[in-house]
Amino acid sequence: QLQLQESGPGLVKPSETMSLTCTVSGGSISSSFYYWGWVRQPPGKGLEWIGSIYYRGSTFYNPSLQSRVTISVDTSKNQFSLNLTSVTAADTAVYFCASDYTTDVNYFDYWGQGTLVTVSS
Amino acid sequence: DIQMTQSPSSLSASVGDRVTITCRASQSISSFLNWYQQKPGKAPKLLIYAASSLQSGVPSRFSGSGSGTDFTLTISSLQPEDFATYYCQQSYSPPRTFGQGTKVEIK
Numbered sequence: 001q002l003q004l005q006e007s008g009p010g011l012v013k014p015s016e017t018m019s020l021t022c023t024v025s026g027g028s029i030s031s032s033f034y035y036w037g038w039v040r041q042p043p044g045k046g047l048e049w050i051g052s053i054y055y056r057g058s059t060f061y062n063p064s065l066q067s068r069v070t071i072s073v074d075t076s077k078n079q080f081s082l083n084l085t086s087v088t089a090a091d092t093a094v095y096f097c098a099s100d101y102t103t104d105v106n107y108f109d110y111w112g113q114g115t116l117v118t119v120s121s
Numbered sequence: 122d123i124q125m126t127q128s129p130s131s132l133s134a135s136v137g138d139r140v141t142i143t144c145r146a147s148q149s150i151s152s153f154l155n156w157y158q159q160k161p162g163k164a165p166k167l168l169i170y171a172a173s174s175l176q177s178g179v180p181s182r183f184s185g186s187g188s189g190t191d192f193t194l195t196i197s198s199l200q201p202e203d204f205a206t207y208y209c210q211q212s213y214s215p216p217r218t219f220g221q222g223t224k225v226e227i228k
Contacts, residue, residue: 037217039165047157047165047208049217062216063122096164105171106212107155111164 002027004097004112011118012091018084018117022097029078030055035100036080037108038071040093048093052100053080087119123147123211127220133228140196142223144209149189153213156185156194159222160205168207169194199225 008020022036029036037052051061053071061069070083084091094116098108124147134140144154152172157165167176169185172192182197196203204227209220 046221047159047210047219049219052217060215064216098164105174106153106217107167107170108157108165108210109167109170109176111166114164 002099002110004099004110006095006097006112006115008115008117010116011120012087013121014088014119015086018082018087018091018119020082020095020097020115020117022080022082022112024078024080024099029073029080030075033101033103035102036071036073037098037100038082039096039098039108039111040091041096041114042090042093050082050084050095089119091117092119093117122216123150123214123218125209125211125218125220127207127209127223129223130221131224131226133226134199135228136199136201138199138228140199140203140225142194142207142209142225144187144192144194144220146190146192146211146213150211150213152188153211154185154187154192155210155212156183157208157210158203158205159208165208196225 003025005023012018035052038050051071053059068085073080094114096114097112099110126145154172156169159165173185184195186193206222206224
């Protein structure tokens with residue numbers, strides 16, 4: 001069974017770049033069945049998909065964030081990462097990484113516990 | 122983007138009640154619809170995928186139905202551990218989008 005764990009700073013200053021890493025255990029990030037995704041949730045609000053990456057590096061992003069988002073993968077470490085540039089208070093949220101099962105159907109089946117990132121000076 | 126609209130936004134129910142939550146897509150998404158349960162401070166948990174397939178390990182009191190634009194999540198007999206927020210999510214086309222959530226509270 002897959003396990004995912006987010007890591008990274010919990011506090012980021014406005015206009016700076018936020019970076020998070022998700023470590024995958026219990027399976028290979030190089031699986032052909034999975035993309036690997038990021039989802040965020042502002043305090044008290046709903047879920048927003050940020051983007052997903054395949055182990056070979058192909059990505060797709062939410063157009064609402066595409067200009068500021070980069071997702072990368074490191075297969076040697078079984079990790080994938082999120083960079084979000086020019087952050088503002090609106091980017092304050094719990095950030096989840098998730099396995100993005102993708103075959104003839106698609107769903108997020110395993111999730112990290114989430115990490116709160118606060119944007120504040 | 123495909124907009125997902127859930128109703129109601131919240132509901133109060135008692136243990137043992139039958140609960141139904143609906144989700145409507147702004148365009149046809151075939152059966153590319155998933156349901157998640159989220160408890161406070163926790164990650165979402167996949168309940169139903171492809172509109173009606175029960176995720177492994179999820180109790181059979183949960184069921185999903187629908188296709189096209191209208192979908193339903195049903196809890197046949199509400200249990201104490203089912204009080205949570207439920208989200209639908211479409212996987213028909215990017216960007217993947219979620220409904221705004223339905224909070225199920227204790228009456």
